[in-house]
Amino acid sequence: MTEILVILVGxxxxxxxxxxxEPDFSHVDKYWFISTEKMxxxxxxxxxxxxxxxxxxxxxxxxxxxxxPIRVASILSSxxxxxxxxxxxxxxxxxxxxxxxxSFFIQKTIKAKILYVLSGVNTYRVVHxxxxxxxxxxxxxxxxxxxLEAYGIxxxxxxxxxxxxxxxxxxxxxxxxxxxxPITSIKKSTLALGYELTKEMRMINGELGVSYDHLVWLENWxxxxxxxxxxxxxxxxxxxxxxxxxxxxxxxxxxxxxxxKLSSLECVHGWKLYPANDGERLAGRNHxxxxxxxxxxKLYVIEAKIGLGKAQGxxxxxxxxNALFRLxxxxxxxxxxxxxxxxxxxxxxxxxKGGTIQNHFAREADLLxxxxxxxxxxxxxxxxxxxxxxx
Numbered sequence: 001m002t003e004i005l006v007i008l009v010g011x012x013x014x015x016x017x018x019x020x021x022e023p024d025f026s027h028v029d030k031y032w033f034i035s036t037e038k039m040x041x042x043x044x045x046x047x048x049x050x051x052x053x054x055x056x057x058x059x060x061x062x063x064x065x066x067x068x069p070i071r072v073a074s075i076l077s078s079x080x081x082x083x084x085x086x087x088x089x090x091x092x093x094x095x096x097x098x099x100x101x102x103s104f105f106i107q108k109t110i111k112a113k114i115l116y117v118l119s120g121v122n123t124y125r126v127v128h129x130x131x132x133x134x135x136x137x138x139x140x141x142x143x144x145x146x147x148l149e150a151y152g153i154x155x156x157x158x159x160x161x162x163x164x165x166x167x168x169x170x171x172x173x174x175x176x177x178x179x180x181x182p183i184t185s186i187k188k189s190t191l192a193l194g195y196e197l198t199k200e201m202r203m204i205n206g207e208l209g210v211s212y213d214h215l216v217w218l219e220n221w222x223x224x225x226x227x228x229x230x231x232x233x234x235x236x237x238x239x240x241x242x243x244x245x246x247x248x249x250x251x252x253x254x255x256x257x258x259x260x261k262l263s264s265l266e267c268v269h270g271w272k273l274y275p276a277n278d279g280e281r282l283a284g285r286n287h288x289x290x291x292x293x294x295x296x297x298k299l300y301v302i303e304a305k306i307g308l309g310k311a312q313g314x315x316x317x318x319x320x321x322n323a324l325f326r327l328x329x330x331x332x333x334x335x336x337x338x339x340x341x342x343x344x345x346x347x348x349x350x351x352x353k354g355g356t357i358q359n360h361f362a363r364e365a366d367l368l369x370x371x372x373x374x375x376x377x378x379x380x381x382x383x384x385x386x387x388x389x390x391x
Contacts, residue, residue, distance in 0.1 A: 003028045003085045008101060009035035009044050010092030013051075014142070014337065015117040017150035018297055019089040019124070020052040021140045028087065032079075033061045034072070034101060036093075047152035064097060072100025080104075086112040089124075119337060122296040142294040143265040148273065151334060158270035161238030162246075167226040169251035172243070176306065176345050177379060191307075193221055194244040201240065208237040246270075248304050249290045252343060255382035256389075260295055267293035273334075287330070298337060300389060303327055305344040316348055320361060328368035340370045341389055347375040 005028040007016045019025065031054060033045055045061055048054070060079065064072045088105050090098050105112040106128060114128040118135070126132045148155055175190035200210045200218070212218040213233040222229070227243065229235050235243075242250075249269045257267050273287045291302035303323050309315035320342075327340035342365070347353065349361045349372065356362070357372060365372050377385045 001083050001085060002030060002081070003087070004030045004032055006032040006034065006086055006088040006101070006105075008090060008093035008097055009033050009039045009048070010094070011039075011042075011044070012092055012337075013044065013047060013150040013152075014147065014297070014299075015091040016048060016089065017051050017146065018117055018138055018140060018142075019091070019115075020048065020054060021146075022124075023139045024136070025087055029058070031059045032076075032086075033059060034064055034076070034093065034097060035061055036066050036097070037063060038066070039093075043152055047150055051146050051149035064100070066094045067096045069096050069100030069103060072097055073104040076101065076104045080110070082109070084111070086110070088112050088114045089116060090114060091116040120298065138297060140297070141266070142297050142299075143263075144268050144271075144292045144294055144299070145265065147294055147299050148334075153334065154274040156272040156274070157268075158272075161230075161236050162242040163228075163230065164242065164247070164250045165227055166251075166254060168243075169247045169254070171225050172247050173251055173345075173378075177375065193217075197235070197240050197244060201237070204234065210235040210240060245306055248306060248343075248345070252302065252304055253291055253293075256291070256293055256386055259382050259386040260293075262293060262295065266295070267291070287326075295390065298339060299334060300339045300341060301327065301330055301334070302341045302343055305342065305346070307346045308344055308348065316346075317360065320349070321364060324364055324368050324370050327370050339389070340368075341373060342370055343373040343378070343385075345375050345378065349374050350376060 005020065005025050007019055009016065020031070033048075035045060039045070040061070040063065049056065049059070062075050062079070064075050086105055088101065090101060102114070104110070105114055112128070113126060113132055115124050115126045117124045117138075122138050123135050124138060125135050145155070172190060178189075196217075197210060200212075200215065201208050202211065204211055210218070211234050212222075218235075225243070229239055253267055253269050256262065257264070260267075269291045270288070271292060273289070275287070289301050290304040291300075293300050293302075303326065305319075305323065308319045308323075323342050327342065330338055330340060349357045351358055354376065357365075357374070361372065371389060373385045373388065377388065
């Protein structure tokens with residue numbers, strides 16, 4: 001007897017990868033991929049093999065027409081053996097291919113368990129035979145790396161030229177939330193100090209940085225932030241960027257990992273992502289997003305913004321819309337069930353403190369299915385805003 005796991009190869013790779021990696025099905029002897037010429041040209045099978053580490057010598061790929069269920073059943077029949085037992089996932093591909101697979105595996109003379117992966121609930125449902133009908137929990141959990149590999153998305157991890165510090169991030173958050181309130185020992189706000197750092201950037205030993213042996217305000221600010229540079233009396237360019245904006249990514253990542261009990265493989269930041277399209281990849285196009293995390297096998301992509309510009313005029317609307325459109329465009333390459341989120345420390349999305357988000361911003365976010373977490377929600381604490389990410 002040979003046990004075979006069967007999947008329908010389609011554009012949505014995550015459900016297929018989940019079935020292939022599910023411990024409940026790890027005992028199978030072989031794999032059948034039902035695919036089309038279009039899916040193979042896009043490299044869908046190769047992407048799944050890379051993500052799941054399935055050996056090619058255990059795999060048979062059946063190229064079928066996308067719109068002829070009778071032909072699909074005929075192709076499968078030609079490779080059937082009466083000693084075979086099948087586990088069949090009907091998630092993915094076209095309805096016609098699914099219909100052809102169903103009509104073949106539903107036959108009384110064939111021993112098959114048929115299922116599909118339910119969207120957004122981390123569950124698969126067995127629909128045949130009757131004695132197994134029901135919902136079953138998926139036991140496998142995606143890492144960000146495996147999720148991306150299933151879609152053929154290359155990634156580049158960041159190299160850090162700074163040492164992140166939770167105490168620094170906590171203090172910076174508090175100072176930014178205090179708005180324009182000057183820090184007592186320095187007489188300037190945190191945002192103003194960030195701009196001052198840019199003004200002080202110079203070439204030092206061939207690299208950009210800020211020497212602060214003569215800048216009393218900067219020395220006092222670093223003490224206030226509990227931040228110690230890697231080189232005495234010198235901030236390198238990466239440390240300047242961390243103090244200006246990257247600290248927020250680290251803070252958000254720590255809070256999400258802590259609230260959701262994720263591992264470092266399930267939540268990452270600063271990765272550059274290259275789409276599966278080879279032409280775009282060769283042209284050097286990439287998407288860099290501030291935070292990526294997987295929770296219950298769903299990918300969340302977060303854009304983090306300290307601010308969105310001035311409330312006067314159109315600047316804040318333009319910056320807001322640009323961030324939303326960038327996030328919404330992800331669904332083409334990263335899966336339709338990706339949840340996109342914009343997190344910002346600005347309070348300018350609401351007319352009044354404690355009021356609702358203005359109609360323009362709320363309407364655009366709803367239309368593009370992007371969640372918004374702003375200053376008002378961040379003030380309530382991570383136990384509140386992290387839970388809102390999942391709703």
